[in-house]
Structures are given as C-alpha cells and as structure tokens.
Amino acid sequence: KQEVTQIPAALSVPEGENLVLNCSFTDSAIYNLQWFRQDPGKGLTSLLLIQSSQREQTSGRLNASLDKSSGRSTLYIAASQPGDSATYLCAVSSTGFQKLVFGTGTRLLVSP
C-alpha cells in the first residue's frame, strides 16, 4: 500500500527566503507525482505535475524534482512571499487514472 509522507509538517519563514518542501513515497512504481496548494477551507490548486519519466518541472518561482528510485520529491520555492502561505500537498498516482494518494501536507507561513 502506497504511503506518502511530507516533511516538515509546518514551516515558518521570513519573506524572501528560499525554501524546500520534501515528499517521500514508499512504492516507487508511480505513474506521476503532483504538487498542490490548498488555502484554508478551500479546494486544491495544481502547481506542478511530474511524469514518472521526468526529473523536474518548473513554473515561475517553483521547481519540483522527482527521484523515483529513492521515492522522493522536493518542491523548491524561491524568494518566498506572504502570498505563498498555504498548505502544500504532494500526491502520487500509481495508475494512468488520477486516483491519488496524498501526503500529510506542509503548512507554510511566510511572514512579511
């Protein structure tokens, strides 16, 4: 059974810092990995999707890497801003259908 863990559970940083969020999964036979952002009481916003054959994806200040063999992914956020404050979730899919197993999440707070 696939299990997804995220470290740290919570993170508080001053504005402008670069930061790294970690995600690990127990079964390396994944189809893809997706990073999401969730604001309090809201739905999920897709940030980055990495296919199993890819090593990384970039979008603006965000960069996600994937090391499938070791069961790890990282989300790098450059020059953090208060608007980045949210919970970040990683999720893996083991099939072509988007049946996702979610991580425990990292609650990020960026202070002005």
Next chain:
Amino acid sequence: GAVVSQHPSRVICKSGTSVKIECRSLDFQATTMFWYRQFPKQSLMLMATSNEGSKATYEQGVEKDKFLINHASLTLSTLTVTSAHPEDSSFYICSASEPMNTEAFFGQGTRLTVV
C-alpha cells in the same frame, strides 16, 4: 487548465437527513471522477471512484450505502450522504481529468456540517 465546479461550497444539515453534492466538469468530458474526504488537519483520503454509466468503486472502509455516487453523464457526478451523522462532518472534494491528460483538477470542495 480544465475547470471542475463543485456545489454547494458549504452546507449545514440536521442529523438523519441526506445531502447531495454535485461535481461538474465544465469544459471537458470526464468518464471518471474521484471523491475525496478531508477531516480537520488531516490529508485527503480517496473515498470512491465514480464511473460514468456504471457503479462506483469504493475504497475499503467506505460505506457504499451511506455515500451514494451517481455518474449519470460525462460532465456530472453526484455524492449523496444519506442519513447524515455529526461524524460525517468533513470537507468533501471531487476531482476529474481530461481524456488523455494525466493531470488531476479539483473542485472547490464542500464543507459539510451535520448538527
């Protein structure tokens, strides 16, 4: 990206009543949609897979008679929480993907409170 709309965003109901939540794919057809549940300060857990034109597939531990799923068209799936109890209070959220696209898009979620 594709747009998935979920309604209502919030609902409060009395114990013993039923509540219907709708999930629509607005600009694409989805033969498969997924329903997740999120308890406070926990991550999302898959409840069931909604299949257009056939029965839903439920995850282990999810009562299919309590959480009725209907996927009557290629753009609409509904989740009905029957005989709701306070322990059913949770955040319910659906997802769908475009055909030939592996990226999942989520609705806005529904906050259900059973009093």
